[in-house]
Amino acid sequence: MYEGWQVGSGGKGQKRRQAYRDDKGHKISVAEDMARMIPADVAERARRVLHGHQLPEGFRPGRTLHLLTDLVRCAGCGSAMSASGQSTACSRNMHGGVCPAPASVKRMTLEQYVTKEWQWRIGELEMGDPLMVAVAQRWQALNAPEETEEAREAVAAVKAAEAAVQRLVEDRQAGLYDGAAGKHYPRLLKQAEADLMAAQERQAKFAGPRIDLTMFDDVVMFQQMWEASDLSAKRDLLRLAIDRVTVTKAPGQGHKFVGKERVTIEWAEPEQAA
Structure with a gap:
């Protein structure tokens, strides 16, 4: 009609x-x-x-100010974690909600740890690795x-x-x-x-698109690209391989941050053909 x-x-x-x-x-x-x-x-x-x-x-996402915004979750309740001063903390707890184990961590400390783990994981990728397939798909979507x-x-x-x-x-x-x-x-x-x-x-006509992943095989080129990227580009690069970062509550006041004990990174999965 x-x-x-x-x-x-x-x-x-x-x-x-x-x-x-x-x-x-x-x-x-x-x-x-x-x-x-x-x-x-x-x-x-x-x-x-x-x-x-x-x-x-x-809708297009709004402008963000931090590297990990929208990726980080609190292990205590599953809520998003957002910036609070120099820290990243459980949003539910910040707004007066109930969280059994509200997580909080220094923002820069978390960003450095996640970035390091991301760079190491990307550097270890081999053809055929499911994560490589996911990165290729997202790189294609990002560039074309x-x-x-x-x-x-x-x-x-x-x-x-x-x-x-x-x-x-x-x-x-x-x-x-x-x-x-x-x-x-x-x-x-x-x-x-x-x-x-x-x-x-x-x-x-769209089967088998040509994707240039050269930079992921060259550590020097990859590092140079990361260092030359602005915040927006770095956010995009991280999300090529990462879907979620979950943080647990510190075991006690003043405990040294140990990323492997408190942070779980959920790596990207390949998009299944429809």
Whole structure:
């Protein structure tokens, strides 16, 4: 309807609404000649989102002031930890909530430890390591966001096209195309299958992207890149390999920080093909 087509129910007992077609199988326009209807590509993207075949575009994150913001969690309650002066502390406890073991640690101490562990882990990566696959995927998304978004759209289009073919088959089994409407079924199925093939061909264009990971194999180059990066870039680099950092409460007042005892780093997992 928002594209300017007349719609109707799928038939007796059918709740889903769809474009009405005349005796020749053509859609009927109900829009004025000069009306500005929703473009077909936008409407199709919206349908993919509504049917769960594609995620909606999210908001851009706000500006952050610290290296580990949004990565750190308190082991005591699972809440995020946020900056408090020179420290990073359990947010729930800071705001008067109840945490059985509120964690707190010097911000710079934690940042230095996580960075060191991250650099060591990256330096040990070998081809075939699941973390290397995850880093490659995220590096690609970081350096070619438009191309990556196009790839995601292509995958979503395949899912939607597959669902359309399946829906036609189910509708026919349910009796929707019994009687006069049956003459339209072969053509609609042929079109749906053609749409699926076109979507699959488009998706195939994004298979096996070339990713330059040279810097991860060169310790000197990698270190130089890190040192030359600003805060925003360093945050991006850390998140190539790290999903979460969990901190436990110190065993007592004045105890020396021992990262391996108090910090657990959750390393990235490869994104599974849809």
